[in-house]
Amino acid sequence: MASSNGNFPDVRSLRSVKSSQTLKVANQGLKLGSKGAASPTLSVNLGNTIGDTSLLPTGNDDSQYEDNSGGSLPRILSIGNLSVMDNSLRSLSSAKRYGTASNSISREITRDTATSGPAPIIQNDADVYGTNTPLNTTPFDRNTDVGGAPENLIDMLAESIYSYAPSMINGKSAGAKRPYVSNEIPNVFSVTERDVIDQDSNSALNKQDKNFLIISYAGKPIYAMHGRDEQVVSFSGIINTIVSYFQVNNEDSIKTITSTNTGQKFAFLNKDPIILMAYSTRGETTSELLDQLDFLYSYLLSSVTERQLHKLFSRRSNFDLRTFLEHTDFENLNDLCLQITNRLYPDLLLNALQSNPLRKSVRAKIHDAILNQLSGDSDLIPRGTLLYGLLLSTRQSKLTAVVRPRGHTLHTTDLQLLFCLVRRHMESGSASKEFWIPVCFPKFNSTGFLYAYIRFLSPEDKSAMVLISAQKDAFFKLKLFGDRLWERLVSDKLTTYIVPRGGGSARCGFRVRDIPAPLVHHFVYKSRRFVQYVMPEVDYNVSGNNPFLDESESSGDPEGVVEYQRKLQSYYQQLHDSVVYDDGDPINKSMLSFVKWSCHGASVEVVGLAWVTPQFELYLLCNDGVRGKEVALRSARRVVSWCRKHEARLFIHDGAVF
């Protein structure tokens, strides 16, 4: 085992990770019973609370969420300090996680220096974030470094980097001054070949920094993100041996193998008769990898159903599932793997859906229209025909409206799968068609199919209506209902909100610049209550010249957009990791964690912040040049108060309940 390509670590490290307990499915996804090395009490020992800092904002609206978060001030739990030498390095965290530092938890990065470049320098926390160091003593090497400046100065500086430019809409100058935030956020991550799924060439599998394999219990390959059959077959034998070994010798299944000196991680998901394995050097937590594997497994179920799967394998344990799956399934799996690995896709990380911001009254009108149509058409679609209905935009997988029976909601994973399915159909350029698709929602009922009526509302804006029924011949009923509902929405003049025209007044998304929080590059805000998140539209600035480029307009440079999204995703993934244990359990109910990435060789630093409370989770990235955590915190407070103020607009509360 240990000799196979050198990919597998020695027995010692193998033993250290074998402990695992039962999987508990909770709101936060998979929970593993076993804790990491750090004990939860660490958080209590940390004295570096925000209350101690002299820069605590004292505005009235700042106090409200402190009260809500259990009356206690958030604590700075960890100040991650990640150093990378240059872009040729691979993922960031072969870090020793959560060492027992006295005053803060610092992450030290150890890495192989096989690639050229200077040895990594591990910075000391105290240099940068010493407790209440007078910040004006910190050397400023750029005008954007506004460490300890008074707030009005920060705003002034912020304006100066916002660089007011005349807004250009449709080529005409609108005259108004609109600030924009530079999207030039440095990349401290390695640049590997992106967006390529390599299933044909003979190139070594271990060159990939991430891979997913699905095999059957009998060792037959089912799917591999990278790698040809011949390569995968040899691995499947090893995987099978490892998984079986732990099953025979322990009551539990093996979860991960981690090689601490190379940063390689293998995660296993044992779903008899199928085994899924993820390989990564990107430093994800175990629970993240297991969530990703569960997502892929859920896709398989959505296509095949669990009952069918067990039936196929019970007949012949060496059944080749690939003969049963279709070309589309493999395409979809490829798409999901790309989505997970190379896109800005916080959905899985946060286990939440992205909602489409809409004025509260507008959303209420849409929901009313749906309910009225439903009750008016009760002769057409008798109760029980419609299980669930959605209006969604697949451009960034955003949910606009929901109609559901009282007491029932669909599981987030099921909806994520549905979004992917709709997006795939949309991309295949079949916007003029209506679809009737059998789909299994594994978290709802993994044994049978439901039927989804999918109708595209606007090919340009990728909006769709989805109506779900348990009856396989309900297509025409749902179609007629969909026709009438759309007519009603048109006559109520609500369609502009559901099908927003780019750049129009009814634009649904928001930009970072819409929020009075200076120096914020991008953020993700999740409402725990609604299990939804919002984030600003991704402003990708292709040439650095046109700040008003939409994501859609910038399609001339998709690679750049992908690269940018991938970069954001890496930052968010590490921010998220800074507030959870390896098993996905939160380190503390409420906590605040700063992470600072720096890249040697270039004078580049990125400061990020993760703020978790029982009400919300905020992950925020500051602009290039921001060095001080106080600036980050102040902006974070403003983002949070903005999100709370607009909660009714940002999130779907109940939906149309019938």
Add this chain to the structure above:
Amino acid sequence: MLQFKLVLLGDSSVGKSSIVHRFVKDTFDELRESTIGAAFLSQTIKVESEDQQEVVIKFEIWDTAGQERYKSLAPMYYRNANAALVVYDVTQEDSLNKAKAWVEELKNKVGDEDLVIFLVGNKVDLCEGSDNEDKRAVAATLAKQYAEDQGLMFDEVSAKTGHGVKEVFQAIGQRLYDTKKEELATRQRGNGNDGQVDINVPRPSTNDTTGCCS
């Protein structure tokens, strides 16, 4: 306007969706995803009546997935069909056998005597020219003979070049019009609607056998 229901059946990847796409959009997409479940779309054509007048026909088309595992859904799509396009791939011999199986199933399960079945060999562009003749796996004469024996309409088309696609639908439309016009005339006298069927009046249910075209 007359409405007819049309269903496409056949083995997977013989080009059903491409034929529909050529008919509706007059374009061809080389890398088409396979259909999941079924797609529903509509397109109108014009046919000539006996007195040289144009009659508009609207096809409601079910483009079904050819994959075996969706087979159990098929009856829902062909149950009320007026016409069925059974497609095979002229370069894949087995696809004709699948097509024959579909024809059998249609004859057994669909009660409508007037159901128009059109056997279509797709992808003739692949075996055009003297170099590519060996790619053909199903001889046109063979399929034609089978079609004649079974009383089917038959043609070979190419969704890629567009060769023959429009003509297939045109022929189906004409045939349906010819067989239904008497029935139609009775209906028109009944509701005095001078040739126009009001499509805005929702039909009570599509499974209803008393619809205009059953």
